[in-house]
Amino acid sequence: MLKSIIKVKTQNILKLDKQKIINYLENDKIVIIKKIISKKLCNSITKYLTNISHNTIPNYFPIRIGSPNNFRVNLEDQRAMVKGSFYQFSFFPWNQDVFNFFKLFKNVFIFKNRINMLSDEEFFYPKSDKECAIRLSFQFYPKKTGFLNQHQDPVDYHQKYLMIMNLSKKGKDFRKGGLFSVIGKKKIMIDNFSEVGDLIFFKADIPHGVELIDPKSSPNLLEDKGRWMALFATNKLPKNNRIKNSVEKKS
Numbered sequence: 519m520l521k522s523i524i525k526v527k528t529q530n531i532l533k534l535d536k537q538k539i540i541n542y543l544e545n546d547k548i549v550i551i552k553k554i555i556s557k558k559l560c561n562s563i564t565k566y567l568t569n570i571s572h573n574t575i576p577n578y579f580p581i582r583i584g585s586p587n588n589f590r591v592n593l594e595d596q597r598a599m600v601k602g603s604f605y606q607f608s609f610f611p612w613n614q615d616v617f618n619f620f621k622l623f624k625n626v627f628i629f630k631n632r633i634n635m636l637s638d639e640e641f642f643y644p645k646s647d648k649e650c651a652i653r654l655s656f657q658f659y660p661k662k663t664g665f666l667n668q669h670q671d672p673v674d675y676h677q678k679y680l681m682i683m684n685l686s687k688k689g690k691d692f693r694k695g696g697l698f699s700v701i702g703k704k705k706i707m708i709d710n711f712s713e714v715g716d717l718i719f720f721k722a723d724i725p726h727g728v729e730l731i732d733p734k735s736s737p738n739l740l741e742d743k744g745r746w747m748a749l750f751a752t753n754k755l756p757k758n759n760r761i762k763n764s765v766e767k768k769s
């Protein structure tokens with residue numbers, strides 16, 4: 519096991535020792551909380567999202583209060599702060615969804631707020647576009663084309679740490695590439711150390727990205743195989759001038 523990776527088991531994320539997790543993260547460790555939801559539930563979520571991608575015309579919606587849940591294709595979209603190629607499915611707490619995601623993952627968002635020293639339901643119900651909002655973002659990186667350039671996300675009052683859930687298994691769903699971070703001068707391929715349903719945390723300003731998935735496979739954008747993940751995001755809304763944008767950074 520790499521020294522940079524700490525694995526934690528729990529039945530209830532809210533019973534974890536918050537300060538212990540913060541200490542790990544502040545020391546540039548990657549914390550993996552094992553299996554917060556079952557593989558079966560992960561598979562039904564990715565199956566549902568795959569069906570959406572096959573049967574919906576994609577659309578871009580900016581993140582603002584009242585935005586609809588949406589499916590977006592980002593194939594090196596020029597509007598994106600960080601260049602990447604992936605499919606994205608965004609869910610907001612003010613909309614309904616068939617999985618009731620914000621009930622299912624309520625404790626995950628609460629724990630994220632707690633380690634950021636915020637009140638439990640901060641950003642759950644924003645009242646103005648000067649604030650921030652929580653968002654659940656599923657991302658699919660197809661074989662051959664899926665990647666996200668190395669970048670750093672802003673560390674600010676809304677979030678110090680990123681929270682990602684793994685929905686694929688490297689070695690089975692794809693073989694090469696995947697989530698990485700750069701700690702010191704060392705590139706850590708995080709997907710080599712995590713399973714379906716694991717929750718991954720690290721400091722937002724640690725350089726990270728997604729290395730091209732299976733570069734040698736044949737391209738097929740509607741192929742179901744590739745890398746799936748969920749991001750428990752806290753996003754600034756359009757009139758929030760307090761928080762900087764993410765920046766690409768070469769190693």
Ligand SMILES: [Fe+2]
Pocket residue numbers: 669670671726
């Ligand atoms: Fe990021």
